[in-house]
Amino acid sequence: MSNRLSQRSDVLVSVVSPISNAAEWISSYLYEISSLLSAKFKDYEIVLIDNASSDETVQVVEQLQQELKNVQLYCLARKIPHESAFVVGLEQAIGDVLITLDAAYDPVEPIAEMLQMSYGGVDIVYGARSDRVLGGKRSLYNSLSRIFFRFYRHITKENLPLSISTLRLYTRRAINAFLDNGDRYSLFPVIAAFSGLRYKTFHYQRLNRTGKASNQSYSEAISRAFRLIFLSSHYPLRLLTLTALAGAFLNVIYSFYVLFINLVKSKVAEGWTTLSLQNSVMFFILFMILAVLCEYVSRLVMTSQNRPFYLVTRESRSLVLSRRQEINVIKKEVGQKCE
Numbered sequence: 001m002s003n004r005l006s007q008r009s010d011v012l013v014s015v016v017s018p019i020s021n022a023a024e025w026i027s028s029y030l031y032e033i034s035s036l037l038s039a040k041f042k043d044y045e046i047v048l049i050d051n052a053s054s055d056e057t058v059q060v061v062e063q064l065q066q067e068l069k070n071v072q073l074y075c076l077a078r079k080i081p082h083e084s085a086f087v088v089g090l091e092q093a094i095g096d097v098l099i100t101l102d103a104a105y106d107p108v109e110p111i112a113e114m115l116q117m118s119y120g121g122v123d124i125v126y127g128a129r130s131d132r133v134l135g136g137k138r139s140l141y142n143s144l145s146r147i148f149f150r151f152y153r154h155i156t157k158e159n160l161p162l163s164i165s166t167l168r169l170y171t172r173r174a175i176n177a178f179l180d181n182g183d184r185y186s187l188f189p190v191i192a193a194f195s196g197l198r199y200k201t202f203h204y205q206r207l208n209r210t211g212k213a214s215n216q217s218y219s220e221a222i223s224r225a226f227r228l229i230f231l232s233s234h235y236p237l238r239l240l241t242l243t244a245l246a247g248a249f250l251n252v253i254y255s256f257y258v259l260f261i262n263l264v265k266s267k268v269a270e271g272w273t274t275l276s277l278q279n280s281v282m283f284f285i286l287f288m289i290l291a292v293l294c295e296y297v298s299r300l301v302m303t304s305q306n307r308p309f310y311l312v313t314r315e316s317r318s319l320v321l322s323r324r325q326e327i328n329v330i331k332k333e334v335g336q337k338c339e
Helices: 028-040 057-064 084-092 112-119 130-134 139-156 172-177 190-194 217-231 237-263 271-299 320-339
Strands: 013-018 045-048 073-076 095-102 126-127 164-171 198-202 313-319
Touching: 013 028, 013 084, 013 112, 013 126, 013 217, 028 045, 028 057, 028 112, 045 084, 057 073, 057 217, 073 084, 084 095, 084 164, 095 112, 095 172, 112 164, 126 130, 164 172, 164 198, 172 190, 237 271
Parallel strands: 013 045, 013 095, 045 073, 126 198
Antiparallel strands: 073 313, 095 164, 126 164
């Protein structure tokens, strides 16, 4: 197995990286990733998703495309969540193996190791950030992250590793397993676990290419956590259904209690029995309606809206694409033989 990477691999590798306002550092990233991929793989592509940058990112990338091979750029009309942009790139990529890599923070060196780990029937390789696994400067945030993943695994029953990041490898089979999911843009952090395919994990040290402090908002993290739970699990709605049914059942018990008090006590306030029975019946009906509505809402959650989640307003590619060069050579050789 170790010899499989001793020479340049024939596997078509796609590296997907969303970027936003990256004009100052995108050049160093592209040179770094291009150098590694060209040395390790015969055929590869770098898929960049520009998430509505407001600086000169697009112009810088298009200038680099004249020099670097196999770089594709897709520009979005409006900004979408960073994790959703990964799914946009996965939809555009055509590789046999697809790697998601945060251009701002993920290292490129583990790519060869990830491909090595994928051999032997493994369809997904997750990168786990060492600072989240072992704790670090933001220990409270990291601890809350681990607690969330444990809770998520408990309520969804999905085999999802703890402290995973955006650095991942997917085989084409893994990608095909979830690209048709209507909620794929919101469920990128966890959606691969729905497939039930085999996976491996490895630890890596995060870096910072932007030169700026990475300050993640607790409010955004909490919002994202709730969104993941509500979209990927019916447990919260089922809990509401059970609560509504419990309320209806308690009102039935209260009705019997009112009748019992009216029978055993000689002195009961006038109108108390009638008013209590009326309230218990009305609340019973109300809770039953809530239970039915919760069931219908749980089914609606399984469907998605048909409007497009994103719009690509601009596309550009490198002047040289390795795939086209090889195809042209083959066609030329065939043409010469035919002559």
